[in-house]
Amino acid sequence: MSSVDTQLHAALARALSGVPHQELRRRVTALSKRYRTEQITDTTPGISDPLDALAYAVTRMPATFRALHAALTEAERRVDSSFATHLDLGGGTGAAAWAAAALWPAIRTEIIERQSAAIHLGRQLAIDGPRAKWTAGDLRDWSPHDRVDLITIGYVLNELTEDARRALIQTAARTATTVVLVEPGTPCGHRRTLAARDLLIEQGFRIAAPCPHAGPCPVDWCHFAARLPRTELHRGLKNGTRNFEDEKFAYLVATRCPARPAPARVVRRPVHPKNRIVLDLCTSAGTAEQIVVPKSAATYRAARHTTWGDAWPPPS
Numbered sequence: 001m002s003s004v005d006t007q008l009h010a011a012l013a014r015a016l017s018g019v020p021h022q023e024l025r026r027r028v029t030a031l032s033k034r035y036r037t038e039q040i041t042d043t044t045p046g047i048s049d050p051l052d053a054l055a056y057a058v059t060r061m062p063a064t065f066r067a068l069h070a071a072l073t074e075a076e077r078r079v080d081s082s083f084a085t086h087l088d089l090g091g092g093t094g095a096a097a098w099a100a101a102a103l104w105p106a107i108r109t110e111i112i113e114r115q116s117a118a119i120h121l122g123r124q125l126a127i128d129g130p131r132a133k134w135t136a137g138d139l140r141d142w143s144p145h146d147r148v149d150l151i152t153i154g155y156v157l158n159e160l161t162e163d164a165r166r167a168l169i170q171t172a173a174r175t176a177t178t179v180v181l182v183e184p185g186t187p188c189g190h191r192r193t194l195a196a197r198d199l200l201i202e203q204g205f206r207i208a209a210p211c212p213h214a215g216p217c218p219v220d221w222c223h224f225a226a227r228l229p230r231t232e233l234h235r236g237l238k239n240g241t242r243n244f245e246d247e248k249f250a251y252l253v254a255t256r257c258p259a260r261p262a263p264a265r266v267v268r269r270p271v272h273p274k275n276r277i278v279l280d281l282c283t284s285a286g287t288a289e290q291i292v293v294p295k296s297a298a299t300y301r302a303a304r305h306t307t308w309g310d311a312w313p314p315p316s
C-alpha cells in the first residue's frame with residue numbers, strides 16, 4: 001500500500017468508529033447495486049444521507065481514488081504543464097483531491113458537489129489529508145469564477161443527462177487547460193468518454209492519454225484496471241475473500257498544453273503463451289497485435305514488465 005492509500009484507509013476507519021455495522025452493510029449492498037446497474041440518474045441521487053456517504057466512501061472511494069490516480073499519473077507523464085490549481089466536479093467525498101495531492105502535494109483543490117452528506121464526510125476525511133475546499137453546487141447550473149490548470153470529472157457523467165454532460169464538458173473546456181475524465185470501465189462508460197473526447201477535440205484540445213492519436217477510436221471497449229488493496233473491513237462489508245480488487249475504468253486526459261501521447265497503448269491484459277508475449281495495442285494506425293519472442297532479448301524483457309494500460313514501447 002502507498003502512504004496515501006494508508007492515510008486514506010486510516011481516515012475511513014476513523015470515520016467508521018461507532019457506526020452500526022449491520023446497517024452500514026445493508027447500505028453498502030443497496031448502494032453497490034445502484035452503482036453496478038447504473039440506476040443513478042439526474043433525479044435519483046446515489047448518495048442521499050450520511051450513512052450512504054459513508055457506505056460510498058468505505059467501499060468505492062479507495063477504488064475511485066486508485067483509478068483517478070492512474071489517470072492523473074498519465075497527465076503528469078504526458079502533459080507539459082505544472083498543476084497548481086484544480087477543480088473537481090461532482091467530487092463526492094474527495095477521491096480526486098486525494099489522488100491529485102498524492103502526485104502534486106502543493107496542489108489546491110476545490111470540489112463542487114451537491115450532496116451535503118458527501119461534502120460533510122469529505123471534509124472530515126481530509127482533515128489530515130489533501131488541501132481541499134468543498135463548495136456546494138449543482139453542476140447543471142454551475143459557472144466557474146476563475147480559470148484553473150486542471151479539472152477532473154470522476155464517475156459523474158452517468159449521473160447527468162446527455163445535454164447536461166455536453167454543457168459541463170464545454171464549461172470545463174473554457175475553464176481548464178487540462179481536463180481528466182474517469183468513468184466506470186463499462187461499455188457505456190467507454191461511450192460516454194468517447195463523446196466527451198469528441199467535444200474536447202472540437203474545443204481545440206489535444207488528446208494526451210490513453211489514445212496515441214486524436215482520430216476515430218478503433219477499440220470496441222477501451223477500459224483499464226487499477227489494482228488496489230482491500231482491507232479486512234472492506235472484505236467484510238463486501239463479502240469478499242480476496243485481499244485486492246481490480247477497479248475497471250475508462251479515462252481521458254485532454255489538454256491545451258503540449259502533449260506527448262504514448263506511441264501505442266496496451267489495451268488488454270497481455271497474454272503469455274509459451275515463449276511468446278502477445279500485446280494488443282491501440283496505435284495511430286488502428287489496433288494491432290504485437291508478438292514478442294525471446295530472440296529479441298531487450299524487447300522481450302520490456303514486454304514481460306508491460307501490463308494492461310501501459311505505453312508501448314515503454315520509455316527507456
Ligand SMILES: C[S@@+](CC[C@H](N)C(=O)[O-])C[C@H]1O[C@@H](n2cnc3c(N)ncnc32)[C@H](O)[C@@H]1O
Nearest residue numbers: 064090091092095113114115138139154155159
Ligand atoms: C459516483 S459519485 C463520484 C464521486 C467522486 N468523483 C469519486 O470519484 O469518488 C458521483 C458524485 O457526483 C455528484 N453529482 C451528481 N450529479 C451532480 C450535480 N448535478 N451537481 C453536483 N454534483 C453532482 C454526486 O452527488 C456524487 O457525489
